[in-house]
Amino acid sequence: MSGGEAKLLGRWGEAKAAELLRQRGYTIVAAGYHCRFGEIDLIATTDKYLCFIEVKLRKNDSFAPGRAAVDRRKQQKLRTTAECWLAEHPDIGLQPRFDVAELYAPQGMATREPEFHYWENAF
Structure with missing residues (x-):
């Protein structure tokens, strides 16, 4: 898989994860956030938490x-x-939490419903 294909597949996975998290009541506030230190795939909120x-x-x-x-x-x-x-974003006022979303997509982007696992407070 070329670098461009891998990047496209990664973005597809992030979009799928965002869709599945919305279905679980999360509000996505940012996707693909970059700063000089790195990238965070998704940033979302729940009623109590700000999830990275x-x-x-x-x-x-x-x-x-x-x-x-x-x-x-x-x-x-x-x-x-x-x-x-x-x-x-100093005015958020929610407790930060670090989560990991896993998607298993055997056929890549052709996978209709990837297997989804979500690890709250993963580290």
Whole structure:
């Protein structure tokens, strides 16, 4: 898979995750947020929490589950990027939380209903 195809598939996965989270009552406030420290795939709110969400898309989990790719280094990068977002949006007033969304799509973007797992407060 080329870099462009992987990026397209990643964006598709993020859009699917956002759709599934909306169905669960989350409000998506940002997608693909970038600052000099990194990127956060999705930022969403619930009634109590501001969720910084890392989306992991896999065709299967034979190698390792998607959440395993969110190692200590990635977690620190997400925390630092979240601090940047919070500095830009000081009036949110919700408790921050870091979540991981896993999607399994065996046929890639042709998968009609990917398997979805959501890990609240993942780290």
